[in-house]
């Protein structure tokens with residue numbers, strides 16, 4: 653299937669961006685509401701979880717494709733990233749703008765105020781039409797590609813079972829889904845049996861309806877997802893600065909985080925998702941996958957945006973990750 657950018661290499665992985673975003677970061681000294689503020693500068697970055705995952709995979713030398721939706725009116729920066737990182741562009745173009753998330757950085761107080769847009773509002777007919785187009789693209793892509801990453805929130809008006817539908821259709825054609833979302837879309841898609849899920853602690857707590865204050869509570873909640881016929885092969889629960897748990901039916905390990913000079917924690921989970929895919933493409937066992945995925949996350953912490961250092965540096969970090977087998 654030909655991408656919109658014809659020179660992108662054939663993909664090894666597809667990520668699905670149903671609600672991508674542009675981040676506008678505006679720096680202001682001493683921000684006040686209700687008055688005119690003179691901003692110092694603005695930086696525009698391409699964002700959205702699925703695009704972050706594809707970007708990290710590309711930095712590690714894994715060919716990725718992105719499908720999903722982009723607003724025609726500000727697609728250029730996404731296209732530039734796809735071109736630069738050799739990511740195959742299989743997005744559907746819609747009228748209007750891709751949503752813009754604005755971050756107001758007060759450089760004197762060291763505070764950031766986020767104004768996140770919900771994304772384009774879909775009518776039931778428009779949502780069904782977009783999903784049908786994405787299903788068609790995914791069904792063709794999984795003829796060549798095994799792994800499909802479904803990650804991020806759904807735009808308003810998109811049915812809560814959109815990821816469940818995509819999971820079922822992809823896996824019926826022999827693909828494997830890694831799911832990273834929250835709330836009702838996570839709950840609905842789990843029933844469709846994605847191969848890997850990566851909630852963070854809060855997303856898992858919300859799913860099981862318990863606070864998960866202790867590590868034992870997180871382990872028990874993670875293990876509860878491994879029961880039943882549609883259970884994932886791996887459940888990975890990321891714990892921010894406390895590392896992550898990697899659970900399968902046979903084994904449970906905890907990977908300690910690497911102490912890094914943190915520049916930005918935004919998208920650390922997305923980098924971890926990319927690392928899990930890299931691990932599966934290399935057929936790594938759970939403990940080695942935990943090391944590689946944790947190294948991806950740690951490597952991302954040192955930079956702003958979804959970018960990794962050279963693959964050799966990431967692999968060197970993986971060697972440092974301490975993994976403890978849990979009883």
Ligand SMILES: Nc1ncnc2c1ncn2[C@@H]1O[C@H](COP(=O)(O)OP(=O)(O)OP(=O)(O)O)[C@@H](O)[C@H]1O
Nearest residue numbers: 852890891892893895896909918919920921922949
């Ligand atoms: N402050 C930190 N110090 C060291 N490692 C960290 C830190 N924050 C995150 N990490 C690493 O990144 C991994 C993923 O982070 P986290 O649990 O915050 O994901 P997340 O909440 O899904 O993030 P996002 O969705 O914003 O990408 C953690 O398991 C850990 O290995």
Ligand SMILES: [Mg+2]
Nearest residue numbers: 832852921922
């Ligand atoms: Mg996350």
